[in-house]
Amino acid sequence: MRDLANPLKVIEILSDGHFHSGEELASIFGITRAGINKYIKVIRQWGIELSSVQGKGYQLAYPLNLLNEQKITHYYLQKSSQPVALDIIPVINSTNQYLLDNLAELSSGNACVAEFQQAGRGRRGRQWFSPFGSNLYLSLYWRLEQGPAAAMGLSLMIGIVVAKVLRELSGQDIKVKWPNDLYLDDKKLAGILVEIAGKAGDIAHVVMGMGINLNMHNPDSGIVNQAWSNLGNIDRNLLVANLLYHLRQALVCFEKQGFAAFLAEWNPLDNFANRPVKLIIGETVIKGVARGINQQGALLLEQNGQITPYIGGEISLRADN
Incomplete structure (x- = not known):
């Protein structure tokens, strides 16, 4: 793999916002100048927009709040005496895949964060648009001794915790969308991807990834094909520290009590509660009214006065406009 240290250094220099x-x-x-042009080309491939003005030079089109290990550690230690246990890898294929590739060396709570993902992914293998420094890409590892079955409802719990952290930091009305998204103003703000390695009856190695839109501009419409929103300007280093602290606290509780301990927190945050919706299951579309979720994390859909639970990784929920 080519050395990326110099293109990253160029970004650090340009992050002051000046030419x-x-x-x-x-x-x-x-x-030489030709060498700098090669770095600029790499940077643009990462999704960074640059202005180039003759006689002035290069300037970032938008400011960047770069991830900083010292700042994250400072914020984290204000809440916890435990080590931050975080790898910051500016350019990575996928934060989830990085943890999955290193399961043997991980302890519960180990995490990874990146500025740019070359092969970020969402549910069902979809590509996740991951421009450099615009959003947040974070993955967290947890070991569930009870096995894969104990992970039921985990993505919903993560959604609740992340929504609460984002609400606290931004003051905005962040909502959760079954089974693994966050919404702001009825538009997608973040996605959660839980991947599990382990067999029934054995220990489950769980990797929980999240991508949160903060200051995304001009996304690739071939990848981002639904209405989306940005959280806006918040300190990304503070956000990482708060997410790690609250997710780790919640996972300790989840291990002991399961999703039932978080069920009551879902309804006030539910973006589609009591709204007409449609479930897309393969080629089948099922319409009804969303009535929250049950203790197993299944979506409750009302049709003609009857409520039916739906659960599974191949179901998509949409508003029925």
Whole structure:
């Protein structure tokens, strides 16, 4: 893999929001202008928008709040005496895949965060649009001794915790959408992907990934094909610290009590509660009114006065407009 240290350093220099000339950058790195142009090309491939003005140089089109290990650790230790246990990898294929590839070395609570994912993924293998520094891409590992069955409702619990953290930091009315999304103003704000390694009756290795839109601009319409929203300007380092702390606390509770301990928190946050919806299961569309969820995390759909629970990884929920 090519060395990415210098393109990353260029981003760090440009993150002050000012213009920096090609000559200045070439001098810093001790290379030619042509070498700097190669770095700029790499940076643009990561989804960073740059202005290039003759006589002035390069400037970021939008400010970047870069991830910083010292800042995250500082914020985290204000809440916990435990180690932050976080790998910051600026450019990665997938934060979930990174943890899955390193299960043997992980302890419960270990996490990974990235600035850019080259192969980020969502549910059912869909690509997750992951431009550099615009959003947050975080994955967390947990070991469930009771096995895969004990993970029932886990993605819903994560949605509740993440929504509460985002509401607290932004002051906005963040909602949850069954089974694994967060919404703001009826538009997708974040997605959650839970992946489990382990067989029935054996220990479950659980990796929980989340992608949260913060300041995304001009996403690829071939990947982002539904209405989306941004959380806006918040300190990403504070966000990482708060998410790690609250998710770890919640996972300890989840291990002992399961999703039942979080059920009451779902309804006030439910984006589609008591609204007409449609479930898409393969080629089948089922319409009804969403009536919350049950203790197993199944969606409750009312049709003609009858309520039916639906659960499974191949169901999509949409508003029925």
